[in-house]
Amino acid sequence: MTEEIVKTALSKVMYPGFTKDIVTFGFVKDINIDGTAVSFTVDITSSAPEVAQQIKDEATAALKDAGATAINCNIQAPVMPKESSSQGKNIAPQVKNFLMVSSGKGGVGKSTSSVNIAIALAAQGLKVGLLDADIYGPNIPRMMGLNGIKPEVTGNKVMPLKAYGIEMMSMGALMDEGQALIWRGSMIMKAIEQFLRDILWSELDILVIDMPPGTGDAQLTLAQSVPVTAGITVTTPQSVSLDDSRRSLSMFKKLDIPVAGVIENMSGFIAPDTGVEYDIFGKGTSAPMAEEFDTKVIAEIPIEPSIRTGGDEGKPIVFANPTSESAKRFIAAAASIWATIEEINANGGVDNKGVQPTTPPGVSACSTPAPAKEAPKASSDESCGTGCGCH
Numbered sequence: 001m002t003e004e005i006v007k008t009a010l011s012k013v014m015y016p017g018f019t020k021d022i023v024t025f026g027f028v029k030d031i032n033i034d035g036t037a038v039s040f041t042v043d044i045t046s047s048a049p050e051v052a053q054q055i056k057d058e059a060t061a062a063l064k065d066a067g068a069t070a071i072n073c074n075i076q077a078p079v080m081p082k083e084s085s086s087q088g089k090n091i092a093p094q095v096k097n098f099l100m101v102s103s104g105k106g107g108v109g110k111s112t113s114s115v116n117i118a119i120a121l122a123a124q125g126l127k128v129g130l131l132d133a134d135i136y137g138p139n140i141p142r143m144m145g146l147n148g149i150k151p152e153v154t155g156n157k158v159m160p161l162k163a164y165g166i167e168m169m170s171m172g173a174l175m176d177e178g179q180a181l182i183w184r185g186s187m188i189m190k191a192i193e194q195f196l197r198d199i200l201w202s203e204l205d206i207l208v209i210d211m212p213p214g215t216g217d218a219q220l221t222l223a224q225s226v227p228v229t230a231g232i233t234v235t236t237p238q239s240v241s242l243d244d245s246r247r248s249l250s251m252f253k254k255l256d257i258p259v260a261g262v263i264e265n266m267s268g269f270i271a272p273d274t275g276v277e278y279d280i281f282g283k284g285t286s287a288p289m290a291e292e293f294d295t296k297v298i299a300e301i302p303i304e305p306s307i308r309t310g311g312d313e314g315k316p317i318v319f320a321n322p323t324s325e326s327a328k329r330f331i332a333a334a335a336s337i338w339a340t341i342e343e344i345n346a347n348g349g350v351d352n353k354g355v356q357p358t359t360p361p362g363v364s365a366c367s368t369p370a371p372a373k374e375a376p377k378a379s380s381d382e383s384c385g386t387g388c389g390c391h
């Protein structure tokens with residue numbers, strides 16, 4: 001028996017539900033051969049016992065055919081995530097907790113924060129997904145070093161990409177680079193729903209969702225489709241950014257989403273040569289705003305050139321330089337967010353029934369009176385804000 005023979009035999013075993021085999025997927029690890037005795041591990045993404053059993057049976061049969069006499073197939077499957085106590089509509093039930101990363105303004109560091117928080121949560125031992133729901137400017141693939149990589153599509157289901165211990169999907173990975181899409185309100189809603197429904201996420205402890213800036217259709221659709229466990233707002237310290245961040249925090253309130261904190265980004269500047277910290281946009285200005293909304297600042301992230309280069313080069317700072325000041329602050333913020341989520345779940349979780357569209361099935365929300373709970377106004381003014389999807 002050689003490793004080559006083992007791999008050739010195992011490449012006949014298709015991953016259940018896919019037309020690709022377990023070797024090509026890269027799931028086969030730790031092959032050990034002793035004469036005609038073979039042991040190996042298959043690291044799979046599903047915790048469904050029938051998937052594990054099917055792979056084990058087919059792998060054993062394929063190796064027997066290839067001449068192996070003793071076969072030890074060790075299936076490594078993800079453990080079922082910790083239960084969440086959240087209720088209401090959830091079109092992605094394999095995900096136990098959802099974190100919405102929002103900002104009032106664009107360019108304040110939402111995507112940078114989403115990527116680094118997601119990697120820091122995974123480093124805590126959690127099973128983490130990262131959804132780039134910023135359909136206008138999907139930057140996450142570049143920041144994760146996954147630019148240009150196309151995901152596996154089977155039927156209408158898509159396998160998430162993987163990097164730095166997390167699963168990721170983005171509109172940027174589904175369309176050609178630089179391609180512009182003009183989004184209408186109903187298209188945004190459909191895109192967000194499809195992202196949640198048709199991506200083959202593993203059983204995740206938490207899905208971190210990088211939203212487009214503002215408070216519009218994407219935010220409302222997300223809140224109606226899944227029980228969002230918590231939200232964070234990313235802001236920069238200037239007053240103009242803080243004004244917009246208030247809108248973002250008040251949106252969380254209207255959507256019944258508990259707030260897990262505020263990240264003040266570009267808060268001071270650490271000179272790379274001397275390590276001295278300078279004030280550029282101001283610093284510490286977000287705390288009074290956080291207090292107004294009964295929450296706290298969970299990180300003040302300084303401007304650090306390596307954050308930008310890390311983003312451009314696809315090497316997020318929490319992974320590339322975990323002992324840097326910014327990485328330490330992202331890691332602490334992630335720990336604080338998870339503690340808040342555990343507390344929210346211990347207290348009964350969240351429920352999104354209060355933000356569901358109020359029209360009966362088949363009736364346009366646009367021809368009915370205003371919904372019982374006033375939905376936040378879409379920034380684009382393209383939608384009535386009910387999630388009706390009809391315009």
Ligand SMILES: Nc1ncnc2c1ncn2[C@@H]1O[C@H](COP(=O)(O)OP(=O)(O)OP(=O)(O)O)[C@@H](O)[C@H]1O
Binds near residue numbers: 106107112139
């Ligand atoms: N603390 C920081 N220090 C240095 N550069 C930073 C910092 N935070 C973000 N950047 C850089 O600023 C730019 C904007 O950040 P990012 O893309 O994360 O913002 P965003 O809020 O997601 O923007 P958009 O609204 O366009 O999606 C990026 O080039 C990023 O690398």
Ligand SMILES: [Mg+2]
Binds near residue numbers: 137
């Ligand atoms: Mg972004």
